[in-house]
Structures are given as structure tokens and as C-alpha cells.
Amino acid sequence: MAEKRFGMGEAIRFGWETMKENIWFFIPLLIIAFLIKSVPGAIAEYAGSEFPVISTVLWLSGLLLGYVVDMGLVKISLQFCDGVKGKFDDLLSSFDILIPFIVASILYGLIIFGGFLLLVVPSIIWGIQFSLYPYFIVEKKLGPIEALKASSRATMGAKWDLFLFGLLLGLINFAGMLVFLVGLFATIPTSMVAYAYVYRRLTGEPEPTGLTYEV
Known part of the structure; x- marks a missing residue:
């Protein structure tokens, strides 16, 4: 039986308490993140065929900004785990690792696609196995291949727990939608x-503690 290396309940409690203590930071953060990711694409859609060059530039800009925002959210989440104050500036602070992140994301997508071709189950297993690559790129500045390998090592022996944890988070967010x-x-x-x-627990980091924020 795989060794259980993190507690789902303690992870959810930590996330919940962090959210409650910093709700007035997270609400505008999510709104800003949504606008940054969606507005360029919406304008590109509006421009449509009348301004194809502008539309294409806006669409690509939105795509790239989406990757940067995703990395920013990872960075902010890790900061809260480390007791470091969250800052809105961090949302767009990861342009320097944009290319490795994009390459790793493409490789991750290809791995998932390959798993689907092998009757779905491998896709789920590999999806979990390599799911921590964003954290290794954002925090450790690893390259795409190195980040995927690091994720594979970190999730070894914990895939079943991560699968159940993912289902639990899905149910929690579904409840939020309701x-x-x-x-x-x-x-x-x-x-x-x-x-x-x-991620912190699976990589052997000290247990996360105390949280505050600043605007």
C-alpha cells in the first residue's frame, strides 16, 4: 500500500483558514486575474474578421497573459504557505519563466493526450504524476523536463491520495458554483x-504556518 504523505483534511483546513483570514485580498485578486485573462480575448472576438491582425495579436496576448497569471497564482499560494504576505504585484511577476512554463504545459498536455489514446486510465495516472510541474518551475526555476521529473518524484507513492484530493477539491468548487x-x-x-x-508536504518542506496579506 502506498504511504500516505499528506492529510487531505489538514490541507483543506489550512486553505480554508487562509482564505477566511485573507478574503478581502483574494476577492479582488481573483477579479483582477479573471479580467487579465479574459479581456484581451473578448476584445479579439469583438474585433473579429474586420481587424484580423489586431484580433490575432490580442488573442495571443491574452493567451500569454493567462500563463503568467496562472504562475502568479501559484506563486501567491506558495507565499501564503510560507507565511509571506501576498501581493497583487506577484500576479504578473513571472514573465522571466514564461517560456519554460509554456513548454512544460505543452509537454504535459501531450502526455495527457497520449494517456487518452491508451484507454484513459494512463491519462489520469500521468496527469497526477506530473501535476506539480508548475510549482517546481515557479519556485525552483527548473526547466520543463526537470520540472516534470521533479513532479514525478514528488508524487511517487501519493497518486491515489492526490486523485482523491482532486475529487474533493472538485466537489468543493462545485458547491461554490451552486x-x-x-x-x-x-x-x-x-x-x-x-x-x-x-506540494509543500510532498516535497518535504516544513509545515506551512501563519498568513497575512498586504495590498
């Missing part, structure tokens, strides 16, 4: 920090 979507302002930060907590 509350007129407003609940997502609570469940998304909870999930973000909880998963960063799990």
Missing part, C-alpha cells in the same frame, strides 16, 4: 492554497 457562483470566491482560494500546501 451558491450563485459567489461561493467560488471562497472555494477557489481555498483550493489554491490547499494544493500548494500539499
Whole structure:
């Protein structure tokens, strides 16, 4: 039997308490992240065929900014785990590792696709096995291949727990959607920090503690 290396309950509790203590940081953070990721694409859609060059540039800009925002959210989640104050500036602070992140994301997508071609189950296993690559790129500045390998090592012996944890987070966010979507302002930060907590535990880092924020 695989050794259990993190507690799902403690991860969720940590994420929940962090969210409650910093809710007025997370709400505008999520709104800003959503706008950065969606506005360029919306404008590109509006420009449409009348301004194809502008539309293409905006679409690509939105795509790249989406990657940067995703890395920023990972960085902020890790900061809260480390007791470091979250800052809005960190949302767009990862341009220097954009290329490795994009390459790793493409490789990860290809791995998942390859798993689907092998009757789905390998896709789930590999999806879990390599799921921590964003954290290794954001925190350790690893290259794409190194980050995927590091994720594989970190998740060894914990895949079943991670699978159940992913289902639990999915149910939590589904519950947030049922509350007129407003609940997502609570469940998304909870999930973000909880998963960063799990990363910390699986990589042998000290147990996360205390949290504050600044605007």
C-alpha cells in the first residue's frame, strides 16, 4: 500500500483558514486575474474578421497573459504557505519563466493526450504524476523536463491520495458554483492554497504556518 504523505483534511483546513483570514485580498485578486485573462480575448472576438491582425495579436496576448497569471497564482499560494504576505504585484511577476512554463504545459498536455489514446486510465495516472510541474518551475526555476521529473518524484507513492484530493477539491468548487457562483470566491482560494500546501508536504518542506496579506 502506498504511504500516505499528506492529510487531505489538514490541507483543506489550512486553505480554508487562509482564505477566511485573507478574503478581502483574494476577492479582488481573483477579479483582477479573471479580467487579465479574459479581456484581451473578448476584445479579439469583438474585433473579429474586420481587424484580423489586431484580433490575432490580442488573442495571443491574452493567451500569454493567462500563463503568467496562472504562475502568479501559484506563486501567491506558495507565499501564503510560507507565511509571506501576498501581493497583487506577484500576479504578473513571472514573465522571466514564461517560456519554460509554456513548454512544460505543452509537454504535459501531450502526455495527457497520449494517456487518452491508451484507454484513459494512463491519462489520469500521468496527469497526477506530473501535476506539480508548475510549482517546481515557479519556485525552483527548473526547466520543463526537470520540472516534470521533479513532479514525478514528488508524487511517487501519493497518486491515489492526490486523485482523491482532486475529487474533493472538485466537489468543493462545485458547491461554490451552486451558491450563485459567489461561493467560488471562497472555494477557489481555498483550493489554491490547499494544493500548494500539499506540494509543500510532498516535497518535504516544513509545515506551512501563519498568513497575512498586504495590498
